Amino acid sequence: MFTREFECPSCGAPIKQNKAGSRTLCCTYCGQTSHLNADSLQAVGEKQLLIDYGSKLSVGLQGKFEGRDFLLLGRVRFDYEDGFWDEWYLTFLDDGSEAWIQEDDGSFVFFVEEKKVNTRFQLHRIKVGTYNDMHGEWEPVFVTEKSRARIHGGEGELPFKIIPGEQADFFDGIWKGKVVSVELLPAEQLLFVGRLIKLKDLTLT
Amino acid sequence: MSAAIKTQDRLASVKQFNCTNCGAALEVLNPRAREISCQYCGSLLDVTSEEHQILRALVPPKKHPPMSFIRLGQTAVIDGQQHQVIARTRWRMKYKEYWYEEGESGYSDEVWVYDEWLLMNQDFTYFYLVEDREGFHQVEEIIPETPSLLPKDRRMRFYNNQRKQIVREYGQASVIFFEGESNYRIQLGDTIKFAMFQERRIKYQAEWRLDKQGEIKEVEFFKEVPLSRRKVQEAFSSNAEVQTLMQREADWKFVFRVAQFTFIALLLMAMYSMLSDGTPIFSQEVQAATLANDNTQVVGPIEIPEKGLYCLKITALGMPANTEMNVGAYILNQDSVAVNTLVQNFYYYTGTDSDGTWTESDNVVSKVFRLSGGGTYYLQLYLDSQYTNMGTLRIELNKGVWLTRYFIIGLVICLIPLMVSWLKKGSA
Incomplete structure (x- = not known):
């Protein structure tokens, strides 16, 4: 398995990278978020250690989902007006594919990134309770929620660059009985497709 | 798992503090909780700050x-x-x-x-x-x-x-x-x-x-x-008060079932008692004319096999129209002591009006009584001379009859637990 070690640019503690292609590494000791540029880490944003609210998931945890072994590599916490939610970043050990588990107030959604949407969405133009045509870049999605949000912080390693405090609006929807989430990050718009799961569906080791 | 972030177990995550408004002890179980309402005064408190300030007043x-x-x-x-x-x-x-x-x-x-x-x-x-x-x-x-x-x-x-x-x-x-x-x-x-x-x-x-x-x-x-x-x-069911409730409901259910069963049984017996005349042991017809002028007539002997309930039935037959007949009967034991009596005014009226011919009559009377022992009994009949003496009286005595009124009383008594348990069930 791929691993590389770095030193936190802020506190010097060792930081391990477990997946090639990760773009953000977070120091588990001081909470510093760093972007991975070539072979060095560049500290960005304020230090932010995520408070644990009793989740059964944690970075470094291995488990099995639908018969496939996975490793939790990191997580991002988003703040919005109704509180916060966590997105757990995982890799399957059999083929190295990536997925996300969204944990929001006791409910879990298993997400896989479907595509990047190029045309920028204007949050105020998205109407909840109606179908959105997705700028013709994908099939229409029934929008169930939209909100302004910001990145509270990260933990472990992540496949894209984050900066704590950065705006990260989103809208969620339904497409053919599946959950859709579109994250409107400053650099890109990512469309995820997922389904509701129960915590007991994850065999945690 | 990271060194800095440790998963808290459930007990460690429980927060305890006192209501900022009334001082009542409060406990927060959910580590994600942002607000809690005081169970005593209804104040809504901020969980996330140490001051636990009052956010709003609820009911x-x-x-x-x-x-x-x-x-x-x-x-x-x-x-x-x-x-x-x-x-x-x-x-x-x-x-x-x-x-x-x-x-x-x-x-x-x-x-x-x-x-x-x-x-x-x-x-x-x-x-x-x-x-x-x-x-x-x-x-x-x-x-x-x-x-x-x-x-x-x-x-x-x-x-x-x-x-x-x-x-x-x-x-x-x-x-x-x-x-x-x-x-x-x-x-x-x-x-x-x-x-x-x-x-x-x-x-x-x-x-x-x-x-x-x-x-x-x-x-x-x-x-x-x-x-x-x-x-x-x-x-x-692990909560004591729920266990008590379940036990109480089970008890009421049992009472309901017993009352229901008893009610049905009594109802059937009441119906049977109303339909059954018992076993005939004596029957005789007496000409009313023989009782004229306040004469009495002793009917019998009637052999009573054992103690029990008996039914005396008197039927007036062949009364002339628009007459009444007043008959009395004493049941005498072998020492000629009256052990029971029966008095009845029979009548038979008929006429015509705008609706046609009408008839009103009452020519049958029966009485259930208990005899304390077997032996030879008699029946002494008399007739009130102010009324007619035309017709025949059929005297019948049956053994083994059931007292309908007792079953009806039982039915009414059964209704009480039935109603109470039904209401309990309804309120539950």
């Missing part, structure tokens, strides 16, 4: 008591997992309800109240239980294949394999009471809109919230699966 719980046996803080075992009740929201619905009658249909305005119980398990996941006057429902979020809110034709389905169903209810629900802890900002008057259809026994519901500008802010979809009261009680 004290005694104004909106729970509908049945579930209480905040109780534990329940659901799907083998221990849960604890951490919150209750009472909603008042103002809605349109679909009706259909004799080919006509429409929507009527209705109001309904229900409690939404929030149970948290050791993994900090939730179980939503809805309780109203009609029972319990488990509420689960769903992701429909064909989501919609409230179509113009009032017909909905959520899945491709469903037939379109008429919207059974639609309207809005508002929070009128909250107790416990919440991850969200709780405000009395918070309102959601909803539309619901039903397929078999499962209710499917779309719910949406509006923002301050009246735009839809969030849409969620749920299904509500009915749960029997028995099943919910079993889930909560």
Whole structure:
């Protein structure tokens, strides 16, 4: 398995990278978020250690989902007006594919990134309770929620660059009985497709 | 797992502090909780700060008591997992309800109240239980294949394999009471809109919230699966008060069953007693004329085999029209002591009026009495000379009759526990 070690640019503690292609590494000791540029880490944003609210998931945890072994590599916490939610970043050990588990107030959604949407969405133009045509870049999605949000912080390693405090609006929807989430990050718009799961569906080791 | 972030176990996450308003001891179980209401004074407090400042005043719980046996803080075992009740929201619905009658249909305005119980398990996941006057429902979020809110034709389905169903209810629900802890900002008057259809026994519901500008802010979809009261009680049976309740209900159920059985048995016996005349042991006809001028006549001997209940029946036959006959009878034992009496005024009236011929008569009398022993008995008859003496009296004595009145008294007595247990069942 791929691993590389770095030193936190802020506190010097060792930081391990477990997946090639990760773009953000977070120091588990001081909470510093760093972007991975070539072979060095560049500290960005304020230090932010995520408070644990009793989740059964944690970075470094291995488990099995639908018969496939996975490793939790990191997580991002988003703040919005109704509180916060966590997105757990995982890799399957059999083929190295990536997925996300969204944990929001006791409910879990298993997400896989479907595509990047190029045309920028204007949050105020998205109407909840109606179908959105997705700028013709994908099939229409029934929008169930939209909100302004910001990145509270990260933990472990992540496949894209984050900066704590950065705006990260989103809208969620339904497409053919599946959950859709579109994250409107400053650099890109990512469309995820997922389904509701129960915590007991994850065999945690 | 990181060194700096340690998973807290459930007990370590419990927060305890006193109500900022009334000083009552409060306990917060959910590590994500942002607000908690004081169970005593109804103040809503901030959980996230050390000051626990009062955010708003809610209604004290005694104004909106729970509908049945579930209480905040109780534990329940659901799907083998221990849960604890951490919150209750009472909603008042103002809605349109679909009706259909004799080919006509429409929507009527209705109001309904229900409690939404929030149970948290050791993994900090939730179980939503809805309780109203009609029972319990488990509420689960769903992701429909064909989501919609409230179509113009009032017909909905959520899945491709469903037939379109008429919207059974639609309207809005508002929070009128909250107790416990919440991850969200709780405000009395918070309102959601909803539309619901039903397929078999499962209710499917779309719910949406509006923002301050009246735009839809969030849409969620749920299904509500009915749960029997028995099943919910079993889930909560580890609580002493629920155990006591279940025992009391079982006792009342037993009383109900016994009373029900006894009632049916008494009813059958009463019917039998009314229809049965017993076994004939004596029969004789006496010409009324022989009793004229206040003469008496002794009928008998009548051999009574054993002590028991007997029925004396006297029938007046062949009375002339528009006459009355007053007959008395003494039942004499072998020492010529009267042990019972029977007096009856027979009459037979007939005539014609604008409706035709009419008749009113009463020519039969019977009396059940108990004889204390067997032996030879007699019957002494007399006739009041002021009335007619024309006709014949048939004297019959039957053995082994049942006293209907006792069964009827028993039926009435049985009705009391039946009614009480029925009311208990109803209130439960």
